[in-house]
Amino acid sequence: MTPMKRLILTLLAACLLTCPAFAQEGFPLKGSWLGTWTGNKVHGNDVLLVLSWDGKAISGDINPGTDNIKIKNASLNPEGWVVHIEADAKDKQGQALTYTIDGKIENLPLANRIVSGTWKDSRGNTGPFRIGRQ
């Protein structure tokens, strides 16, 4: 992770930690999510997702402001609250890289709910994925 990215994520985390968590009783994935995709050597361990819902589709970004990875495809299956996210990124050399995240929403009723699962990329790297809603 670059020093600038580390600084931005640290400041963002500090800001989010000092802000009250809003309940967000609507679409369960909507909002800002902060956490880790452990073992990601290209984009670092820390990850931020900002997700939206327009009534038909989930959209959003991974690490907006730093990596700017646009989410290509995302779904939420209410049966078990199963989350699936796909996003096309580029590494530092500009080579294409596709991320796939599969997880599940935990403690759904809580404002600071969690998505926990795994991430993998198109090069075969994989690891645990865990984000909490801010």
Place this chain on the structure above:
Amino acid sequence: MVRGSWLAVALAIASVPLVAHHEPLAKFDDKKPVRIRGVVTLVDWRNPHAHVFVNVAGTERVTNWAVELESPIELEGSGWARTNLQPGDKVAVEGLAARDGSRQIWAKSVIDAAGRLLFVVNRTPPPMPLAPQPAPRWPDGQPRLGAVAGGAQGYWAFPSATALVENGVTAPMDEWGLLKNIADAPKVAPMQPWALQLYKERQQRFLRDDPMYLNCKPPGGPRQFQLVYGVQFVEDRVRQRIFVLVGSGNNNYRIIYTDGRSHQGQVGGDDENPLFYGRAVGKWDGNALTVDTRGFNEDFWFTNGGLPHSDQLKLIEKLSRPNLDTLKYDLTVDDPGAYTRPWSASWTLRWVAGKEMPRHLCQENRS
């Protein structure tokens, strides 16, 4: 011994969560009936729920139980007072046991030593007059939603429906919006799959996650017209707005602007900020006030029972007063973020003449 008894009382009080006036089944199990007999040690007459603490003699020791009653507002409205029981009185209590196994009971009946049934709450609306009187009107002929001319007190309560259900649908619920049969969930409203699943899970958790009860969040949307303590209109014709005050909750109010403004917020204020009550603009059309509200946030439940909504929620409410004692409320819910199509619900409220609206302030119980 005395010190130990009061310690037990103190511990019992401390163990009672200060949750606002809530669905009883969120805390108590209707499959676990319980009966106790004992001696009253304390009557704690406080909103959101009064409690009577009772010492029950066991084979080895005395245990202290917290018996939960309705709110003092409702109890006093039904003619009861904190003095109906005194420490030292003998009582027999039947009710429901707490889900968490603590020594708490939701009272279904409290009987004193004389055999009197105490603390029964009467929720029957006042009888309708045989010949309904006409709705009061302003000098220009527009119906008054609030108090009648001359300053007579009154407010609206006793909603004919206490949870949102699409018109024409039969889905029995309790007064808090808890379905009698969870299989009816898909019938309640045309929910998207995520919203239906979320609604079902809220129901299956007995509505215990309701942010109005947990965190004193305002009852935005139509919920303000389905609450037990009623609602009141203050019509400010000079400033061309109507204040809607709710008799319970977070001591807040909704403003319906009638000055012809658009839905834009106040610059530097709520212009970019979705609201619990949304931005409401109203327009009189004959005898009905049509209110168009949008700009809601997603931090609250907009109905008893926990139907989800999104920030795309738009409400069209039509309020009319066909006679002095009746407020008719017709609602269209348009929320493409949570529902598959617009849908409608209607109910009425009754005018409670000659009384001030009870004010149960949620904050009082949170500090």
